[in-house]
Structures are given as structure tokens and as C-alpha cells.
Amino acid sequence: MYDINKVNTHIVPVRFTYHSPKTLEEALELLSRYRGEARVLMGGTDLLVKMKMRALEPSHIISLRKVRELDYIEFDDQGVRIGAGTRLRTIEKSEEIRERFPALWEAVRVIGSVQIRNMGTLGGNLCNASPAADTAPPLIVYGAEAVIVGPRGERRVRVEEFFKGPGETVLEPDELLREVFIPYVDDAGSVFLRLTRTSMDIAKISIAVAAWFRDAEITDCRIALGAVAPTPIRIPRAEEFLRGRRISMETLDQAGRIVSEDIKPITDARSTAWYRRAVARVLTRDAFTIAWHRFESRRAG
Amino acid sequence: MEIEFTLNGVRKRVQVEPNELLLNVLREKLYMTGTKYGCGIGECGACTVLLDGEPVLSCLVLAADVDGREVTTIEGLARGEELDEVQKAFVEEGAVQCGFCTPGFIITAKSLLMENPNPSEEEVREYIKGNLCRCTGYMNIVKAILRAAGVIPQTP
Numbered sequence: 001m002y003d004i005n006k007v008n009t010h011i012v013p014v015r016f017t018y019h020s021p022k023t024l025e026e027a028l029e030l031l032s033r034y035r036g037e038a039r040v041l042m043g044g045t046d047l048l049v050k051m052k053m054r055a056l057e058p059s060h061i062i063s064l065r066k067v068r069e070l071d072y073i074e075f076d077d078q079g080v081r082i083g084a085g086t087r088l089r090t091i092e093k094s095e096e097i098r099e100r101f102p103a104l105w106e107a108v109r110v111i112g113s114v115q116i117r118n119m120g121t122l123g124g125n126l127c128n129a130s131p132a133a134d135t136a137p138p139l140i141v142y143g144a145e146a147v148i149v150g151p152r153g154e155r156r157v158r159v160e161e162f163f164k165g166p167g168e169t170v171l172e173p174d175e176l177l178r179e180v181f182i183p184y185v186d187d188a189g190s191v192f193l194r195l196t197r198t199s200m201d202i203a204k205i206s207i208a209v210a211a212w213f214r215d216a217e218i219t220d221c222r223i224a225l226g227a228v229a230p231t232p233i234r235i236p237r238a239e240e241f242l243r244g245r246r247i248s249m250e251t252l253d254q255a256g257r258i259v260s261e262d263i264k265p266i267t268d269a270r271s272t273a274w275y276r277r278a279v280a281r282v283l284t285r286d287a288f289t290i291a292w293h294r295f296e297s298r299r300a301g
Numbered sequence: 302m303e304i305e306f307t308l309n310g311v312r313k314r315v316q317v318e319p320n321e322l323l324l325n326v327l328r329e330k331l332y333m334t335g336t337k338y339g340c341g342i343g344e345c346g347a348c349t350v351l352l353d354g355e356p357v358l359s360c361l362v363l364a365a366d367v368d369g370r371e372v373t374t375i376e377g378l379a380r381g382e383e384l385d386e387v388q389k390a391f392v393e394e395g396a397v398q399c400g401f402c403t404p405g406f407i408i409t410a411k412s413l414l415m416e417n418p419n420p421s422e423e424e425v426r427e428y429i430k431g432n433l434c435r436c437t438g439y440m441n442i443v444k445a446i447l448r449a450a451g452v453i454p455q456t457p
Contacts (some may be wrong), residue, residue, distance in 0.1 A: 006354075009360075010338060011321075011338065012320040014320060018302070020365065044361045045343050045358075048361045048363070061363075063363065063365070113346065114412070115349055115357055116358070117350075118356060118357050119357050
């Protein structure tokens with residue numbers, strides 16, 4: 001933890017040079033110039049807190065507030081592209097996101113408070129790389145991709161492979177997350193669930209499921225969890241187990257048992273490893289039950 | 302560095318350091334002490350102000366990032382001696398005890414009512430989740446916001 005004598009949440013007790021580029025190109029130039037010494041600032045709800053705690057002491061801050069080209073939600077024929085600088089509140093207010101990507105909408109809606117969602121961005125939530133980042137499990141089950149830009153051009157990484165550890169991503173120091181692309185999965189039943197101590201808290205555990213059915217048979221599914229390992233994770237063994245099986249309490253309970261075995265939770269301020277394993281089973285069951293109902297009502301509707 | 306922004310309708314020019322926060326500039330450089338410093342890490346909502354019309358936490362906004370934008374604080378709501386509807390409702394419902402959280406609550410409530418003029422009690426409670434009050438138990442705050450919305454009639 002932090003040294004309490006160094007903590008002053010009244011001020012930012014770190015001296016840095018402030019940069020406010022207006023374009024993505026300028027931002028990338030600055031990142032290359034101060035390679036490794038700079039941090040990118042979006043909403044500030046994570047970065048500034050860490051700086052107040054002296055957990056991070058960058059000598060350059062590159063604020064992307066004026067980079068307007070990072071703020072958009074665009075639907076095309078393949079999916080939706082969300083700019084990394086799009087505020088969580090904007091995503092929450094999008095009826096189309098709510099309709100077509102309900103698990104993402106459910107995740108965004110429970111992040112922090114209205115104030116936090118007015119400040120925080122999708123890119124910030126991902127790049128902060130908290131194992132509990134609420135937007136990660138839904139993006140993983142939707143098969144979303146992170147579009148990364150840097151001096152060597154553009155590359156695409158599946159959100160599933162974007163995280164390397166707590167606070168660590170595949171981004172090189174001179175690269176930026178530009179957008180998140182989510183392909184349409186309109187035929188899936190999907191959901192996001194999480195448990196917290198109080199409503200405005202970071203998740204003890206979170207889960208997202210996307211599933212496809214033929215009658216009561218699970219033809220395909222994806223399961224991702226947050227806050228139960230160093231990064232958000234998928235549970236391939238449970239997905240494999242469920243493929244081709246009929247949905248029933250027993251089947252889901254067995255899948256839940258696999259999930260509970262395959263996660264790697266720790267005991268921390270928010271919960272214990274034992275509890276996380278125990279509720280992972282229940283959450284798996286609940287998530288699939290909701291996903292199935294949603295799949296059915298979509299087909300009916 | 303120098304920043305220029307609109308504070309409660311008035312253009313302001315201030316010299317700030319890169320690591321200064323909007324909250325500190327408001328309180329210590331512009332003497333607008335209505336906005337309060339509570340937790341400093343985005344948990345309590347006491348420092349809520351409107352930035353370009355939307356509620357944000359001024360303890361986590363760099364002053365430099367406010368350049369060219371519009372800020373509304375609690376001081377900007379009343380018109381002279383005439384209190385804003387939300388302020389009146391807080392007085393009438395006794396939604397204030399120690400008063401420290403009140404400016405943040407009123408700014409948040411103002412934003413809610415601009416977005417949704419007829420909120421349900423549930424919507425009110427959901428919206429004010431990011432504002433903590435350690436005195437009132439929230440009952441009268443919720444009532445006050447509903448009263449300001451006209452859901453609960455004004456006292457004759």
C-alpha cells in the first residue's frame with residue numbers, strides 16, 4: 001500500500017509538464033518524444049487519484065481532452081466503433097448500445113457515479129487495466145478489438161489479449177488506444193453481472209456471458225470474468241463444457257464449478273478468494289439463465 | 302500557465318500550475334468557497350461542479366484542462382437574493398444539517414432536473430449515488446429534489 005505520510009489528496013503532489021495536443025498526430029509525437037516518462041490523461045478519475053497517492057509520478061502529462069477525433073460512437077454494417085475518448089456517460093445514454101450490446105451497457109451504467117461517468121472514458125477504463133475494469137468482460141465476450149496506433153502504424157488486438165497484468169496492457173510507451181471495435185452479435189443472449197459491497201464500489205467479482213442456443217441447447221458461448229485474476233479472463237474450459245449441452249440447473253451448476261476452479265482470485269480489501277470462488281458458481285448460473293431468456297425474447301421479438 | 306474560462310457566466314483569467322486542480326483554483330484563487338473539498342479521490346461528491354453543463358468532480362480535474370470551458374458552481378445558481386428552485390426546496394424540506402455536502406448535492410440535483418424534469422424517487426436516488434451525506438440519512442434530500450421537480454407540491 002501507500003505511505004500515508006506521502007499522501008495528500010488535496011493536491012497533486014507531483015510536478016510535471018502539461019501538454020494539451022489538439023490532434024491524434026500531435027499526441028503521438030509527444031508520446032514518442034517523452035517515451036516512458038509521459039502518462040496519457042483522459043478523465044483523470046484513475047490517473048489523478050494514483051498521482052495524489054504518489055503511486056505514479058510521471059514527469060509529463062499528455063491531456064487528450066482537446067483531441068476531439070477520439071470521441072465518437074459509429075455504427076456501420078459490421079459493428080460499432082467507439083472512440084477511446086468517448087465518455088462512459090455518452091455510451092450509457094446510447095439507446096443503440098443498450099439495445100445491441102446490453103452487457104456493455106449494463107457494465108458502463110454501474111461504473112462509479114454520474115460524475116465519474118461524465119469524466120471517465122472507455123479508453124481510460126481499459127488502459128487503466130484494473131483486473132476489475134467493468135467494461136472488459138462484456139467487450140471480451142462480444143469479441144471486441146482494440147485498435148492501437150503508434151509510430152509504426154496501426155495494429156489490432158483482441159480485448160481478450162489487451163491486458164498483461166494489473167495496470168499493464170500490450171500498449172508500447174509510444175502507442176495509444178484509438179478505438180474499440182465491437183462486431184454485431186445481435187443473435188446472442190448476453191448479460192453483465194457483478195457483486196459489490198456498496199452500490200458505488202469496485203467489483204468484488206464480475207461476469208459477462210454471451211450465448212447462442214438452438215431450442216434449449218447451448219450451441220456456443222463465451223464467458224469472461226473480472227476481479228478474479230491479474231487480468232480479466234475468459235474461461236475456455238467451461239465454454240467447451242457447455243457447447244452442445246442442454247441448458248439445465250445441473251449443467252449450469254457443473255459449468256459454474258469449472259468457472260470457480262479456473263479463476264485465480266485473491267483475498268483483498270473487497271473480498272476473499274474463498275467467497276469469490278463460491279459466488280462465481282452462482283453468477284455463472286444466473287448469467288446463463290438471463291442470457292437464455294434474452295436470447296428467447298429476441299427471437300420472439 | 303494562464304487559463305481562461307467562464308465561471309458562473311463571468312470570464313476569468315488565472316495563472317495556474319500544471320498540477321493545480323480546478324477545486325483549488327476555485328477556492329484559493331477565485332475565493333469561491335461554496336464548493337467543498339471532501340475526500341479528494343472521487344468518492345464523496347462534495348466538490349461537484351458543472352463543467353460545460355455536466356456534473357464533474359472538481360477535485361479530479363486539472364485546472365489546465367478547464368481552459369476555454371464553462372464552470373458553474375453553487376454560487377452561480379441564485380439570482381441575487383432569489384434562490385434557485387432546488388436551493389429553496391432544500392431549505393423547505395430541511396435537507397441541510399451540517400451543510401458540507403449540500404453544494405455538491407444541489408449541483409448534482411440541478412443537473413438531474415435539467416436532464417429529467419420529472420424524476421421518480423428511484424431515479425433521484427440513483428442519480429445522487431455519488432454524493433455522500435453523513436448527517437441527514439438522505440430522506441429529506443430526496444424529498445427536496447422531488448419537491449424542486451414539482452412532484453411534491455410547494456408549501457403554499
